Amino acid sequence: MTTAGEEFIRRMAAGDRDAFGHFYDRYAPLVFPLIxxxxxxxxxxxxxxxxxxxxxxxxxxxxxxARGTPEAWMITRARTRAxxxxxxxxxxxxxxxxxxxxGLAPASPEPGGxxxxxxxxxxxxxxxxxQLPHAQREVIELxxxxxxxxxxxxxxxxxxxxxxxxxxxxxxxxxxxxxxRAT
Amino acid sequence: xxxxxxxxxxAAVYAVGALDGDDLAQFEVHLAEGCQPCATAxxxxxxxxxxxxxxxxRAVPPAEVKSALMARIGTAPRxxxxxxxxxxxxxxxxxxxxxxxxxxxxxxxVASRYEARLGQMAREMAAERERLQRxxxxxxxxxxxxTRVVELRSPSGSNAIARVIWNDKAGGHLxxxxxxxxxxxxxxxxxxxxxxxxxPAGLFQVDASGRVAQKVEAGGEPPKGFAVTLEPATGVxxxxxxxxMASR
Ligand SMILES: [Zn+2]
Numbered sequence: 001m002t003t004a005g006e007e008f009i010r011r012m013a014a015g016d017r018d019a020f021g022h023f024y025d026r027y028a029p030l031v032f033p034l035i036x037x038x039x040x041x042x043x044x045x046x047x048x049x050x051x052x053x054x055x056x057x058x059x060x061x062x063x064x065x066a067r068g069t070p071e072a073w074m075i076t077r078a079r080t081r082a083x084x085x086x087x088x089x090x091x092x093x094x095x096x097x098x099x100x101x102x103g104l105a106p107a108s109p110e111p112g113g114x115x116x117x118x119x120x121x122x123x124x125x126x127x128x129x130x131q132l133p134h135a136q137r138e139v140i141e142l143x144x145x146x147x148x149x150x151x152x153x154x155x156x157x158x159x160x161x162x163x164x165x166x167x168x169x170x171x172x173x174x175x176x177x178x179x180x181r182a183t
Numbered sequence: 184x185x186x187x188x189x190x191x192x193x194a195a196v197y198a199v200g201a202l203d204g205d206d207l208a209q210f211e212v213h214l215a216e217g218c219q220p221c222a223t224a225x226x227x228x229x230x231x232x233x234x235x236x237x238x239x240x241r242a243v244p245p246a247e248v249k250s251a252l253m254a255r256i257g258t259a260p261r262x263x264x265x266x267x268x269x270x271x272x273x274x275x276x277x278x279x280x281x282x283x284x285x286x287x288x289x290x291x292x293v294a295s296r297y298e299a300r301l302g303q304m305a306r307e308m309a310a311e312r313e314r315l316q317r318x319x320x321x322x323x324x325x326x327x328x329x330t331r332v333v334e335l336r337s338p339s340g341s342n343a344i345a346r347v348i349w350n351d352k353a354g355g356h357l358x359x360x361x362x363x364x365x366x367x368x369x370x371x372x373x374x375x376x377x378x379x380x381x382x383p384a385g386l387f388q389v390d391a392s393g394r395v396a397q398k399v400e401a402g403g404e405p406p407k408g409f410a411v412t413l414e415p416a417t418g419v420x421x422x423x424x425x426x427x428m429a430s431r
Contacts, residue, residue: 017257021249025249029242029243030236033241033242034236046244050248051340053248054252054255058339059342061363062342064392068226068230069230069233072226072233076229076232079200079232129235140199142201143201144199144200148201149203165193168199172195172199175231175232175235176227176228178231179235
């Protein structure tokens with residue numbers, strides 16, 4: 001079965017601008033909060049958002065549904081570009097490391113459709129990260145949201161590299177488990 | 184096999200974007216060589232992380248982003264869309280498998296089925312051995328402090344990415360991901376930059392999922408960077424086609 005998102009991407013690959021408009025309307029509100037959370041500045045976040053959708057338009061023919069959902073395709077890209085942005089800032093100011101959020105903001109309610117269906121398990125998934133042991137959650141947040149590499153995390157937490165790797169692996173396994181059970 | 188557990192850990196660190204140094208190059212070689220369990224683990228991790236991100240509060244993006252994008256796609260020239268071949272290839276492979284199976288069944292000779300199976304296993308083992316040898320050679324290279332890893336990106340902003348693990352004495356390995364297959368009659372060509380002229384460093388094609396890993400021979404001036412262009416399938420002595428990827 002082809003999802004609406006996949007259908008939009010297929011039409012974008014054929015040069016369909018309307019499909020791109022619909023694709024944007026559907027996915028921009030999903031990826032923007034992640035970008036904002038990572039870069040923390042609204043103007044920067046808007047720049048990154050534009051970059052991410054421009055790449056999606058350019059790269060639509062390279063999308064392969066067998067390798068992931070449109071959501072994962074866009075979120076992975078958005079996260080990468082947002083991290084590129086903060087790493088560039090960090091290189092300029094050497095020691096700057098963004099703080100890590102202590103909690104995730106609650107999801108806002110929204111009107112019907114499949115977005116509402118997604119909202120149901122959103123609560124379960126949002127708390128997934130909170131359910132992790134602190135040590136596992138910390139390394140995943142430092143990596144995924146703050147863009148630190150394993151070596152940087154190891155230095156920052158003063159933990160051996162092997163410990164950092166193991167914590168990331170265990171934490172991620174647990175997250176995958178929660179998501180699997182929620183779907 | 185116990186040795187694979189290391190890769191499972193690397194796959195997790197890779198999924199959260201935190202892999203660096205030799206681990207990163209080592210894992211990308213492993214992935215480019217086509218390890219299915221790691222590709223699956225990575226896909227599942229990305230889906231899980233995406234679901235996690237979708238749990239965040241909705242935020243309305245500034246309206247001017249959409250209008251800027253719509254204006255941009257309306258005017259900018261865009262690389263001609265090429266239908267993905269992945270779907271077609273899957274279909275072709277499935278058809279071929281059905282035809283092969285039918286041939287085996289109608290042959291009616293049990294022995295020939297075993298022979299075919301044995302032949303296939305021998306081919307798979309030879310391919311596996313070759314894959315391991317390439318992987319070991321790349322790892323060996325990474326242990327040499329004189330080896331560096333050069334990243335190539337697409338100037339058009341596509342998500343195609345390549346890395347060259349390079350050693351001036353021993354040569355190196357090219358690892359490519361997310362590059363669309365070259366059109367009929369064309370191939371990608373790698374160039375070593377830094378001498379008076381770009382030096383041809385090998386022709387390559389990618390598989391249906393946009394990947395390849397291959398050896399790059401040493402020679403010429405020590406390169407300062409690398410680039411990939413799209414060229415006629417037979418290759419050219421000096422670049423003529425568009426630059427698909429380049430190091431910074
Ligand atoms: Zn593997």
